[in-house]
Amino acid sequence: TQLLEQSPQFLSIQEGENLTVYCNSSSVFSSLQWYRQEPGEGPVLLVTVVTGGEVKKLKRLTFQFGDARKDSSLHITAAQPGDTGLYLCAGAGIYSGGGADGLTFGKGTHLIIQP
């Protein structure tokens, strides 16, 4: 069983601060996705990282896939209240071809950005 641990589980910071959330596993993933979920809505895909060491930027969000493809981080610069939400990482198993049975979700990081 492949498990994804996300940390911290909860984070509340002031607008303008920087933050990093982590997604860790002892398993290797063929790729990893990050989602953001707002209350009453389904998760929305932010990014997919595929190559070990890959860095992707989405405005103030920077996503990194670990060299060994076992972990990932999401860094937010100058956080805004609109960044508030539940951030989920999901990994695709290396042997599964990326099918649903190989997609493992972490429990998420609840992020609150206070104005």
Place this chain on the structure above:
Amino acid sequence: GAGVSQSPSNKVTEKGKDVELRCDPISGHTALYWYRQSLGQGLEFLIYFQGNSAPDKSGLPSDRFSAERTGGSVSTLTIQRTQQEDSAVYLCASSFDVWGANYEQYFGPGTRLTVT
């Protein structure tokens, strides 16, 4: 184009009743997934369809849960004899395919099920 839609958005039912949840995937997406999300928990994978076929039903929590997909499009998740522990948000997602980079999943808004 339209995203994934789910109905109803909210459902309150009495313990012991049957409920049917519906998912309309993005047009052209062959893969469809059902998840359950309980308060404070991550997404619990239930079942996926490739076309009309569900290769693995072992993720369904009990034999009270069943799902079907017809015409490679709409899917229904049925819960028989509902129990209070079935209360959760049921999310549906679809993807172009289940393989490689095409498995990126797009989620619907969910159905919030409350069993009283």
